[in-house]
Amino acid sequence: MLDRLVDKLLGLPRAEGPKPVVTRDLAVPMPDGVTLLADRWAPAGTTSAPVVLIRTPYGRAGLLGRLFGETFSRHGLQTVIQSTRGSFGSGGEFRPFHLEREDGVATAEWLRAQPWCDGNLATAGASYLGHTQWALGPYLDPPLAAMCLGVTASEFVSTFYPGGVLAADNMVSWSAMIGRQEERFAALPNPLQKRRTRRAMSFLPLAGADVAAIGKPVRFLQDVTAHFVPDDDYWAMADHSAEVAKLDVPVSMVTGWYDLFIGSQLRDFRILAEAGKAPRLTIGPWAHGEPASMGPMLRDQLGFLRAHLLGDRTQLQRSPVRLFLQGADTWLDFESWPPPSTATASHLRPIGGLGEEVADDARPTAFTYDPADPTPSVGGPLLMGETKQRDNQEVEARPDVLVFTGEPLPADVDVIGEVSATVHVRTELGHADVFVRLCDVDGGGVSRNVTDGILRLRPGFPAADADGVVTAEVVLDPTAYRFRRGHRLRVQVAGGAFPRFARNHGTDEPVTSAVAGKANRFEIFHDSGRPSKVTLPVFTG
Structure with missing residues (x-):
């Protein structure tokens, strides 16, 4: 009865047959003598069959075991869930992102040597469970049969330090x-x-x-x-992005518009697609780990795994890209990411305006950022807490936030793709952050965040011109969003968004020791010679 309820809640077809057989605490030896523990979930009567490997630091029991181990095995997939090094009974020290390649490859080789594995392996999971897939997939010979990558990326460094900010x-x-x-x-x-x-x-x-x-x-x-310093190669062991184009494994990805890995994961997708690897992608209106995303992700992974391990290809008949258009509450199918669009500039204008025209001789707009009272963050792609869209009006009323608002839209505008901003800025101290956020302002004046990005400036990066003005190229997260007729586009510019991003102290002191800070005056230029703007991919299809 409980199994049927789980299938119904997840939107899965009803699984028939006896309960899976579970073997606990399989001891998997590593080359350095450490032993990692794993649980095997097998459909009743399994003798030798493909294996889905899931490597996790979060434990093998509880919800994860039920959602992946039991659900997958009830639907015909033999599944092994392993606790990564130093977690939940596995030996060694848990150092996140360390030794995942070595441990993953050793585990795969051990599995292929077991009599109950026919040699065919695939991987599944989300977030860190996706990192353990990237740490294995590019390096295994023979290759995996499939990789199912939920809310993850081939490298996590850009998520640790987006735009160079912790x-x-x-x-x-x-x-x-x-x-x-x-x-x-x-x-x-x-x-x-x-x-x-x-x-x-x-x-x-x-x-x-x-x-x-x-x-x-x-x-x-x-x-x-x-x-957290420029050009530190400490995290090289966790960066598998150089291997993406060479990956010869079928890949299915699921992510959400407010997921912290959205930019990196879509970059992986583009690299795979441009290399002719034919990945598929689903993007929903979700944040990282949001319960509403679990059903779609499990359905995607189960169908993809059954296709590549069991020959049930019914779930492969779909477009390569399926995404949710926010504001329109509808799903769209495309052949590629990003879909064709028109790059449209919205320029920051004097007295808080926003539009296609550039002001000829506008004076710069100034504000002061104070690390002792850092500009607060509201919503966005957070791991925990109040994520996704939130009312930004209180933040926008602060003197350390510049707000540029367009006129009411005469028709719906669909923005689908990659968003960027160019901000010409001069700062008093040289050490500064430029935070840019795109918002949707409804008819009642409520301003809700759609996407944003940040860039850390330091003396010499980017290089300043003769007047001390630097051109900050800020990458915002990709999005798919319908701005409704009568709504207005709004752009915020600030010196930070705390505590989502570590405050900028205005000095070169490392974050490990920085305590004191200095107030920093910003000047944002938006004249014809220095036209600050956001560039939006406007979809017209």
Whole structure:
């Protein structure tokens, strides 16, 4: 009865037959002598069959075991869920992103040597479970039969430091979670711990936020703050992006418009598609780990795996790209990402205007960013907390946020694709961040964020002109959004968005030790010689 309910809630076809057979705590030896533990879920009567491998730091039991192990096996897929090094019974130290390639390859070779595996392997999972797939897929010979990549990317470094800025909210949240995930009752809701973690994001120096959040150090936060410097190659072992174009494995991807990996994952998709690998992609109106995304993701992965492991190809009859158009509440199918569009510039104009025309001789607009009272963040692609779209009016009323608003739209405008901004800026200190956000303002004046991006400036990067003005090219997250007739486009420009991004102290002191900061005056230029703008991919199909 419970299995039928799970299938119904996930939108899966009803699975018939006996319960799967579960073998707990399989000992998988690693080359360095460490033993990793795994659970095997097999359809009843399995002798030798393909295996779906899922490698996770979050434990093999509970919801993950039921959603992946039990559900996949009830639908005919033999599944092995392994705890990564140093987590939930597996030996060694849990150092996120370390040794996943070595451990993954060793695990795959061990599986292929088992009598109950016919040699065919595929992988599945989401987020870090996607990282463990990228750490294995490009390096295995013979190759995997399929990879199912949910809300993940071939490299995580750009998510640790988007635009060169430490993603403080996400890094502290995840560090606090993994730092206590094996404690008793850690899986239960804990409002007190949630508030403590959020307060810890303001702790200075930021490297001490782990102790402030959970009372003990977390190695990952120490790593991610210590190596937050330009050109640091510490995370090279976690970057598999150079292997994407060479990957010879069928790939299916699922992500959401408010997922923290959206930009990197769509870059992976484009590289695969341009290399002729024919990946497929689904993008929904979801944030990272949102419950509403679980059914679509599991359906996608189950159908793709059954096609490539069991020969059931009924779920392959669809367009390569399926995406949800926000604001229109509809799904669209395309042959490629991004779909054809017209690059349309909206220029920042004097006195807070926004439009296609450039002002001839407008004076720059100024504001001051103070790290002692950092510009707050609202919504967006967060790992935890209040994510997705939120009312931005309170933030927009602050003196350290510039707001540029267009006229009411005479017709619906569909923006589908990659969004960017060019901001000509002069700062007093040279060390600064430029945060740009695109919003949708409805008829009642409520301003809701659609997409945004940030770029860290430092002396010499980008190079300044003779007047000390730099051209900041800010990459915003891709989107698919319908701005309704009568609504207005709005662009925010600020010196930060805290605690989503670590505050900029205005100095070259490293984040591991920075405590004091300096107020920083910004001048944003928007004249014909320095036309600051956002560039939108307007879809007309």
